[in-house]
Amino acid sequence: IDWTEGRGWHSATLGPRQPLSLDPATAVLHYAQEIFEGMKAYKLDDGTMALFRPEQNARRFNASADRLAMPHLPEEAFVEAVRQLVLADKDWFPTVEGGSLYLRPFMFASEAFLGVRPAKQYKFLVIASPAGNYFKSGVPAVSIWVSGDYTRAAPGGTGAAKCGGNYAASLVPQANATARGHDQVVFLDAVERKWVEELGGMNLFFAFDDGSLITPPLTGTILPGITRESLLQLAREEGLQVREERYSIDQWRADAESGRLLETFACGTAAVVTPVGRVAGHDGEFTIGSGGAGQVTTRLRERLVAIQRGIAEDKHGWVMRLD
Numbered sequence: 001i002d003w004t005e006g007r008g009w010h011s012a013t014l015g016p017r018q019p020l021s022l023d024p025a026t027a028v029l030h031y032a033q034e035i036f037e038g039m040k041a042y043k044l045d046d047g048t049m050a051l052f053r054p055e056q057n058a059r060r061f062n063a064s065a066d067r068l069a070m071p072h073l074p075e076e077a078f079v080e081a082v083r084q085l086v087l088a089d090k091d092w093f094p095t096v097e098g099g100s101l102y103l104r105p106f107m108f109a110s111e112a113f114l115g116v117r118p119a120k121q122y123k124f125l126v127i128a129s130p131a132g133n134y135f136k137s138g139v140p141a142v143s144i145w146v147s148g149d150y151t152r153a154a155p156g157g158t159g160a161a162k163c164g165g166n167y168a169a170s171l172v173p174q175a176n177a178t179a180r181g182h183d184q185v186v187f188l189d190a191v192e193r194k195w196v197e198e199l200g201g202m203n204l205f206f207a208f209d210d211g212s213l214i215t216p217p218l219t220g221t222i223l224p225g226i227t228r229e230s231l232l233q234l235a236r237e238e239g240l241q242v243r244e245e246r247y248s249i250d251q252w253r254a255d256a257e258s259g260r261l262l263e264t265f266a267c268g269t270a271a272v273v274t275p276v277g278r279v280a281g282h283d284g285e286f287t288i289g290s291g292g293a294g295q296v297t298t299r300l301r302e303r304l305v306a307i308q309r310g311i312a313e314d315k316h317g318w319v320m321r322l323d
């Protein structure tokens with residue numbers, strides 16, 4: 001779908017994937033006015049294709065658009081575009097156990113000009129790609145590296161927006177984590193360099209021996225994850241004492257070593273819920289709990305996956321069936 005100033009959204013098309021042809025002066029190539037979403041379509045037991053809380057992706061997309069001076073796409077148009085693509089791609093749905101169709105809605109400045117101002121033309125597209133089960137078997141714990149050199153987002157920056165530039169800036173810290181033998185990078189806040197924020201593509205939760213569960217608050221520097229928000233609700237229903245609260249790297253280590261912290265897990269659309277087993281940084285390493293998936297992690301993961309797959313009752317109305 002195209003957007004032109006003075007005209008709004010127009011020229012929606014659905015068709016096979018094909019290359020885009022862009023003028024070398026296309027604004028996105030120079031000033032990175034680009035935002036995206038990541039979502040999955042699941043096949044329910046009765047064969048119906050379904051989306052998980054797509055209106056939340058639409059809402060976050062428009063919040064990202066606001067931050068990058070881009071036009072809103074009405075929520076209904078966003079969801080309808082995704083719905084039509086999924087139905088058109090039904091036959092590409094992976095047949096493997098736990099498979100899904102990964103969906104990537106995105107929008108970029110398509111006007112050709114050189115100059116720093118919001119573009120007057122945009123393109124919104126959605127691509128679909130079959131995805132196998134994120135983990136081949138079970139849910140292995142990941143080991144993460146605390147980036148001491150780099151932060152992901154500064155106050156007043158674009159941390160709460162899902163824009164490509166945020167991910168460009170996280171490539172070096174992620175590569176550093178991988179080079180040291182860890183799976184993921186974890187970022188601290190940019191001001192005090194002590195508050196734990198999130199991973200490169202997942203939010204974090206901490207579960208304690210007194211039944212409390214905390215996750216860093218949405219202060220504008222972390223992405224408001226839809227999995228995070230869903231788990232907050234499920235955890236409250238499970239009777240956990242849930243708090244959105246800042247948690248420091250020193251406290252994390254102290255609590256892991258004293259045994260007060262039982263579990264840490266990361267969450268996001270791609271992997272749903274993943275236990276964090278080991279944490280390393282420039283001043284050493286520590287293990288969390290047994291180093292594997294604990295009870296809270298396992299229970300919340302199972303509950304969320306069961307809702308997404310249409311196995312458990314969907315009392316929040318999170319699953320949108322596509323007929």
Ligand code: PMP
Binds near residue numbers: 202203224228268
């Ligand atoms: N943080 C970042 C930086 C991410 O890229 C993602 C993935 N979208 C998340 C958190 C998790 O968000 P969600 O649960 O909506 O996938």
